Amino acid sequence: MQIGMVGLGKMGGNMAERLRRAGHDVVGYDRDPKVSDVGDLAELVERLQAPRAVWVMVPSGDPTRATVKELAALLSDGDVLVDGGNSHYLDDRKHSEALAGQGIGFVDVGVSGGVWGLENGYALMVGGDPRHVEMLMPVFRSLKPEGEDGFVHAGEVGAGHFAKMVHNGIEYGMMQSFAEGWELLEATDIVTDVAGTFKSWRSGTVIRSWLLDLVARALQEDPDLSELKGYAADSGEGRWTVQAGIDHAVPLPAITAALYARFASRQEDSPAMKMVAALRNQFGGHAVSAVQGQREKGADAPGADVAPPVDPQG
Structure with missing residues (x-):
């Protein structure tokens, strides 16, 4: 099967290689010209035969939204766009609705496997219309691990990324x-x-x-x-x-x-724990660790200026 792959980083690049090893015709695009087969998305779409399948593997959020929007202007009725990144499932529904008006299918795929996926295969969680999923099954079979498991058509659009x-x-x-x-x-x-x-x-x-x-x-x-x-x-x-x-x-x-x-x-010194320490010192006279260069302050510390604990059991 022929497929376009947008984003040839650690995941996308290895997925493209696994598909090529399985005999698929992969046309890849990446902003890095050293690994890209084409100069831009327009050339990618031109290289593909209709009905086209384009798999997007770029960071979630704005990069994916921008890529989907650009591809929407290039693809045609009967083509299918796949989002294999870690997008939010609510974004999938918006993309699907926008593309459906042009007759373009949308499939979301949650992918797990990391750097080991090239050799071991990728677990695929798929959401989309059964017709579009069936069109892509040759690719899914080549990407998934050997054996019965490792693939699920989880439900409608959004189900793959939700899973x-x-x-x-x-x-x-x-x-x-x-x-x-x-x-x-x-x-x-x-x-x-x-x-x-x-x-x-x-x-x-x-x-x-x-x-x-x-x-x-x-x-x-x-x-x-x-x-x-x-x-x-x-x-x-x-x-x-x-x-x-x-x-x-x-x-x-x-x-x-x-x-x-x-x-x-991510906190070298937790602000919340500073307050917890301060409160323990206030109500119970518990020792607290001072900033480096200052002495420890507590009920038994020399010169500690602490009111008697209201509740000795605190």
Whole structure:
């Protein structure tokens, strides 16, 4: 099958390569001329035979919106546009409605697999009209992992990215659990082989998973993770998952806590914890850590000017 691929970064480039290895005719466009097959989107569309299929793999938000808008002016009745990035499912519905007026189909695909997808395949969560999905099935079959699983036509437009959003929310919670478990093991001298413990869990346990494999790999490369800084960004899908939980009145305590933990990782000195420390000092005379160069202040600190605690149990 012939397909256009817009965005040839880590994911898009590897997906294009996997499709080529499977015998598909891929015409790729990227802003980097070193990896692009064409000079612009207009040339990309000209190179494709109707009915065309164009897969967009660019960052979500404004870059995707701008790309979809530009392609809408170039594609024709019967063509299909695929958004395989991490777009919000509500954007999918807007794009689908806008393109439908021109007879252009729209399919949203949540893609998971990361840098390992080239060799192992990509898990695909698809949303769209069954006719458009069927048109793209040769591509989906080549991209997915071998075997029965790894692909789902999750529902109408938006369902693919909604499923991927929830997938990533679950991923947040799982990663946070592994992280907290690692920190607890490292905090004591009871377990002397932390890396070996994680490695042992890869077989025969109920928590064995690809994420656990990656934990073991990371600890093998850097046993105490000393080469890393405890800072974790979020891609946006964790936030969207929490918001969707609020919108649908579904409690998501684990996913929400994992998202907030990432926010906390970006604070070298938490403003909120400053207030907590100040309040504990005020009502209970509990010791607080002062700014570097100043002395610790607390109930037993020399010169501490603290009123008697109102509630000694606080």
